[in-house]
Each structure stands twice: as structure tokens, then as C-alpha cells.
Amino acid sequence: MTPFLRVAGVAAPMTTPNIDTDVIMPKMFLKGVDRSGLGDGAFNLLRFSAGKPNPDFVLNLEGYRDACFLVVGPNFGCGSSREHAVWGLQQLGIRALIGTTFAGIFYDNCANNGLLTISLDVATIGMLAERVADPLTNRLAIDLERQFILLDGRDGSAVSFAIEAARKEAFLTGRDAISSTLVFADDMRAFEARHRAENPWFF
């Protein structure tokens, strides 16, 4: 997993509520056994119509084609658990999502792949969405170490954000969660023995 330290680039507004993972990654792209080819799938039915780029979709607009952040509406990523949605967003070049709330499974999937999700209050998201809707002010820089979003890339104004220490550490280091968990193998074995004694019918 790629560590997330400081990333700067274009942010695109996508503030419709409840954008689900079927919309983010349509079923036609779920037939693989690996993670490849999902960049084409990301938002496919919104990005293309009849094989041509849909001129109304934000990521097809001049100034937004190389966006690496999305400013999103509430409950982004709801619905299906498909992690392909996260892989596809990353393959499209998206590094962080900034919104009010994210759907639970999607949020965990993002964390497990190094796609940063930042939750802010409604007013701040409204302000950011309005600001990045103008191509002249659509650049942001996210500094995870210091926990702020620098607006416009240079004018100095910034928005700070909260993140739990363990999540932050995982994003900064890009570490493998399974290796970290297996350090606790003795605890796991001890728990399992106790659990088996209490619930022998589970085993």
C-alpha cells in the first residue's frame, strides 16, 4: 500500500448524496480475479455514454481530468461491499476523498488500500465544494502529518482535520495490517482456547 504523506493536486466536486459503489464500479468490471483494469470501470456509466466521454461529467471537464481528490456528498460509497470501487478510484488517480460521512464498509476498504478519507462538517464541505467547483481555485494540498488541507495550493488558508492515531500511522507508513496482527498470534491462540471452552459448539 502506497504511503500517504503530502499530496497536492486538483479536487473535483461530486456532492450528490448516497453515491453508491454500483455507480463507482459497475458490475461489468467485477469479473476479474485480480485488481487490474478497474480504472476504466470507475464511474464508467457516468463518464461515458455510447462509448464517448460524457461531456457533463465532472471528471471529463477541462481542468478536472487529472483530479486526485474528490469533494463528495454524504454517505459516499454506500451499498455493495465491492472493494473494486476503491481499487478503481485509485487507478483513476484519486488519492483522497473529502466529505461529511462515508459508508462503513467503503470507509474500511479505503483505509485498507491507502485511499485517504477525510470527514469534515457540512459547512466546511459546502465551502470546499463551492471553491473547487471553480477551476481557478480547484487545487488543494493535503498534509497528513500535520493534518490540514491547504486551499488553492498556495494562498495560505487551510482547513484542519481529525484522524485517529492508528489510522494516521497506517496511512503514513503504508504498513501491512496482517503482519501487524500476526504479532499478536499468541494472544489469538489464548483467546481461541478460552472461546472454545466457553462455546464448544462453535468449533
Add this chain to the structure above:
Amino acid sequence: MSGRTLYDKLIDAHVVRQIDDDGLVLLYVDRTVLNEYTSPQAFSGLRQAGRKVWNPRAALMVVDHVNSTAAVRTRQMPDAGAARQVDYFAENARDFGIEYFDILDPRQGIEHVIAPEQGLVMPGMVIAAGDSHSTAYGAFGALGYGIGTSDIEHYLATSTVRYRRMKTMRIDVTGRPSLGVTAKDIVMEIIRRIGADGAAGYAVEFCGPAVTDMTVEGRIVMSIMIVEAGARGVVIAPDQKVLDYLQGRPRAPKGEMWTRASEAWLQLRSDPDARFDRHVTIDAGEIAPVVTWGTSPDQAIAVTDCIPDPESNGAADRKAAARRALAYMGLEAGTPIASVPIDLAFIGSCTNSRIEDLRDAARIFGGRHVAPGVRAIVVPGSTRIRAQAEAEGIARVLIDAGVEWRQSGCSMCLAMNDDVLAPGQRSASSTNRNFEGRQGPGSRTHLMSPAMVAAAAVTGRITDVRTLIGGEPQ
């Protein structure tokens, strides 16, 4: 100190250890069920790292998402991608030593239907699986919830997940539903009221007299569908009905072990003074059959109502979403929903494909015929349910009514196989999701109960099922 909720008790009983001071814990997970489309990358990850599965006996693998549901079952998959997924799935089952039901296995079916059918699900367990509808297991007094592929890999390697405790929501369902109103209508009404993110960040406990009165199958419907309000886990206190459901199942405990287990299971409930972070009450007696009109499960109304005006929504982005949904659905505000013609009727999915759903459907289809120009498809939730429906004469009723009687699978719930709507086609569907493109690019889905789907199939338009069964439309 106040008492603990059932959810908190289940979590407390599964914490292996704390990971940090912010509430992150290592949570032991008793079971998983794996499907062919969300698991391959997890197994590849294990292979690359040279890791084994911690407890292969705790997992079950079943083909359900990509297979054809054609009446005659073969190993043939609908396309090359599906075939590759199923081949790799079988290879993973063999190499990692996990029990595997292939497409020809008489125990095959939708993962959330067969796990209880096999007695793999028991009260007091934590069950996490690579499908959002894993909340199904809450109906048995187990904590069920969905995870992504990375967490499947983590689970397989360690029998644990990294977990942060959810807030708790108690949903009390009081009253008695009137004739023609089902568990599906109740949960759709809850979602309509609290919104598509109304339970986000919460583990939900369903309780109240209407839940106690409900069959285990009805509780499964509620447990699965509440995920469409964002619930991240569901529990319902187990009772004698749950024990009756599980007793004698292949993997359920037997003899003296059964006696001990069932005594322990009946103790599983929230303390009377347990505090919940949110409390919702709904009177099942006030509910009419519910139908969605839009592209989010909370865009729903009573079948007796007209499609709402998008401008009546509060925030600007909600108005815009409602306008977009109406345009996508090809509908106009003010239209009575019970006049909208359909092209296809679908009964199936982990939510509504069990024997009682098929019995409900057969009561409507009996002595009637699918309307001209409408295609009706019934996909049983498991191969066992298919056999049971045939033995009960349900299949005959459906076939005589002009319904396509299929083999088991997820089918048109997500249309990953060859059961796909054409652009612009409109379905009445007993599934969980009406998202844009869910049943195929450009597809238009109206969610409702199986009985309501059957009513739409025989009349050709969305119909209040109560008008066909002598119930009382309000």
C-alpha cells in the same frame, strides 16, 4: 452503571486484545462465507505472502453471484470472466482446505441463505463476510456484518478483524402488520423514515412485539435490508423460533451439546437497563405496502401514494438527487405509483427468496397469469428451497401462471450473471437495491415485497397487493 446491549455483550465476548487507546481492537470472528467475486484477490494475497488460512473449518465457499440461473443446471458459466472466477475459487478451496459447494452441489445457494440452512450460523457468534448483506445473521442472535476483500484476507490469515465499536440503535417495531404487509414493507418503511444513512455508524438491534411475532425468515429480511440505511451490524435476541430453525441442521450441535448450547443461547439478550445511542419506534399496524420510486432505497412511498415532488426535499443536493432519480426512472412527480407499468417481475435475492417468500408469491399467482408483455422470474435462494417449493407444489403454481422457475443464485439482485435488464426496462423486484444501473445499465428498479412483485406481475403494473387478497387498502 447501566446494563449492556446484546451487541456490546457479543463484542466483549470476542475482543482478543486492544490495539490502541482510541478503541481499536482485534476482534475474533467465528465464521465467514466466501463467494467467487469478492474473494479471489484475498486468496491471491495469501498466496503472495505465503500465508495459510488460520481456521479453514470456520469458512464455507459457495458459488452464487456469477452463475446462470437457467432451469437446467450445468457447470457452464455465462461468460469467460465468470468461468475464470469459479475455476480460481475451486482451486482456492482445494489449496486452502475450505469446504466448497460448487454449482452442482445440492447444498448450493445464495451464501446468506445456505449458511443458516447448514447450521453454520449460531447465536452468540460474530460473522463477517465479503458481502454487505452479511447482516443477515443478526436474525439468529449472531452479530453479522459485511467486509471488503482486504478484510477477508485479514480474516482468513488470522480469524480476526481490526474493529472499532459501533454506536447502538434500538429499533422497536410495535403493533401488528395488516394483511398484505410483510417484514420487507416494515424495513423499507424504516429506511424511508430514517434515510439511506440513518443507521450509518450504528449496530442495530430490532425488538418489539412485531419482531417477536415474526418468523425467523422475516427477521432475516429486516436484518439484511436495514443495511440500506447504513447499518454496520444487526442483532436480534434469539428465542425458541431460532432454536427450532437451527435444530437438526447439518452443522448445528447435537445431543447433550445441543442442550447446553440452546440454554446458553436463550440467555443472549440486552439487559433491561441497557442504554442505546439512538432509539427508533415504528408501529407496524400503520404501514401500507411500500415501493421505491427512485434510485436510493430511501426514495420510497406507500403503494397508495403519488410520487413526491423533488422540490419538497429540504437541502439543495437532496432536491437535485431526487430530480436526477426521477429523470433516470422516467417518472413524473404526482403520478400515483400504483399505475406505473412494468416490464419484468423478479422474485429472488438473499433478502426475499426463502420458502415463505415463494409461498407468498404462489398465493398471488395461483389461478392467475402473468400479464401480457411482462416477464416474471422466480429464483429460489437455494437448491434446497427449490426442491422444497417443488415438493409443496409451489413451483407448479408459478409455472402454470407463466413464471420462469429458475435455479438458485443472486441473479438479478446485482445482475452479474446473464439475468440483466435492457436499458430503460422497468422491474418490480424483491431485491434490496434500486441503484442506477444495478440490474443493468439504464435499468429501472422498483423495490417491494415478493407478494407485491407477484401482484405487479399479474396486473402488469405496480399494484397494491391488498386489492388482490381482500385486504383493506387505506
